[in-house]
Amino acid sequence: MPHDAAQSVPTVRLIVAISSRALFDLSESHRLFETQGVDAYREYQVAHEGDMLQPGVAFPLVKKLMNLNALLGERGRVEVILLSRNSSDTGLRVLTSAHHHGLDIARAAFTGGASPYRYVSAFGAHLFLSADPVDVRLALDAGCAAATLLPASPPTAEHGDAQVRIAFDGDAVIFSDEAERLYRQEGLEVFNASEFAAAHEPLPGGPFKGLLVAIHRLQALFPPDASPLRTALVTSRGAPSHERVIRTLRAWGIRIDEALFLGGLSKANFLAAFDADIFFDDQTSHCEAARLHVATGHVPHGVANLVASEE
Incomplete structure (x- = not known):
């Protein structure tokens, strides 16, 4: 050497x-x-x-x-x-x-x-x-x-402690939008059946996979209970489609600190409870609700934004 x-x-x-x-x-x-x-x-x-x-x-x-x-x-x-x-x-x-x-x-x-x-x-x-x-x-x-950072009231002061908390949606943000496309075409029942059957097949990466990898590498410099960076996956998925997500992150070797599988519940209150410094989502409706509580970035990627641009 x-x-x-x-x-x-x-x-x-x-x-x-x-x-x-x-x-x-x-x-x-x-x-x-x-x-x-x-x-x-x-x-x-x-x-x-x-x-x-x-x-x-x-x-x-x-x-x-x-x-x-x-x-x-x-x-x-x-x-x-x-x-x-x-x-x-x-x-x-x-x-x-x-x-x-x-x-x-x-x-x-x-x-x-x-x-x-x-x-x-x-x-x-x-x-x-x-x-x-x-x-x-x-x-x-x-x-x-x-x-795209959505408009919000200008901050009056720094909030929370020194830890940086970043929250991500899953499909079309961390992961590709292939599962989201199936959901929109075939509905929830077909989507859940497909994700359950493919639970051991890692999802393809989305546009924010590289960012999550970079954050994970910084986190790895600290003990898990003392990291100045904390991440959360906040997704509308619920059981049984949760398993493929967990196994995908495991296959990538990426640690996610908190995973919230909300099964269709509104994300806004959970983001406020997590005390997110920023949240990323591809769907405008989720972003509009979230920006009332936390800084929110709209990710104009995937099928949800193709549909929005055609309306």
Whole structure:
């Protein structure tokens, strides 16, 4: 074995890319952009460079993620990268505000109106969070985990303890949408029978499998009862379709801390009880209910979104 073989082992990392409107409350200037255009927007941002932006929907999550570096004992293990349609001129206020709020963001891409989705993969990001559904769809189509942050009341303070809690839907998020397609075509009885018969066949991975793997690798650096990251699967599945999910995660070698099989019950109250910092789901109805309780990312992937786009 070469003497420098240990140096070739990749460092366990989690990289999250985020847009400026997901990180900060830019509602006022965005309205100006939509009503008066890019020149008025630029003038406004330059004139207000000294006014620090207030936290947006994803700010508490980003703050807690970046605080994990202190627990990990190494700067940059968890990295947040700013990807923005702003120009460098208008983006200056965003970066200045990030540093004012104590966010150690060192890398950014300001694309001057073009979609920044191409840089998600270039930066090696495991997740892209944006307020722009077009950018999110482009990133998903390029094979990156991405979600549209839904509007919510701006946070007034960080909530909960230092542990980061991330909740996922199963089908079309962690897993592919093949089982969801069968359910929509044939109904619950056929779906349950099929999933029971295929219980020992792992489900194909969905767009967020890579993110879950990255989180699991960070979790593995800590004892299970002392991890600063906690995950939950919150799914409408119930028995007997639960078994295939459990066996799939086992086959992948991925630990999920909590698994809630709700059998069709509304997810919102359970997400509040889990105290999720963010929840990802492919179905708009679930997201609309969840965003009243927790920060919510819509994942426009799978058959549920094909149906929605055709209506």
